[in-house]
Amino acid sequence: MPERNAFVDHCLALLAPLGPVAPRAMFGGWGFFLDGNMFGLIAYGQLYLKADQASIETFAAAGSEPFVYEGKGKPVTMSYWRAPEDAMEAPDALLPWAELAVAAARRGAAKKNKTKKPARQRKTPRLS
Template identity: 45%
Template sequence: MQPENEFVQNLHEVFALFGPVRARRMFGGYGIYHDGLMFALVADNMLYLKTDNLSRAAFEAQGLTPFEYVKNGKPIKMSYYLAPDEIFEDAEVAREWASLAYAAALRGRKS
């Protein structure tokens, strides 16, 4: 397993109140897991959190945008939205947003 970069290593501290997280390299970025379930991803040292139809409005209300990549010349939007900057400054805020993302991941697993 390749070593985590500094941004990813810091997520262990950011999410300390939420609980233990594990990072796994994938597609040039990292998947961020809690209890074996991916609830976030890191691409270009930007953190994105899992969303679904129940949680997406909270992200959009903050002006946060979805993770997007280009495939065959077309932009593809994923169900991960940029995390608010406040989570890097306030552990309680980080726990709230991580919980929201984890709940979306749990709901997605059941469908």
């Protein structure tokens, strides 16, 4: 499990205006959660924020790049984009980007919930 460091604390301070952001150590980095939805991650010393079709162009226009890692011999591109450098200086600079990420995470969670199959109803044996 990675040790919580100054960069994690810095990101949490920048994200504080969003509400109770919960950091979780995962995969050698950190995930940031709000209301149970993962909207950000720290990997390789960078903050990445969740993006989807509604926000990718905004991140790209700011010069951001997606998070890519090497998986099973080929690059895997995730739906998280690096936070713009100038947004990392103050909470009010990062807030609009973080809000985009939270919105993308919520849309993704809503989409997953719609596609989940309902639990199969089992017939219970009559015990009388």
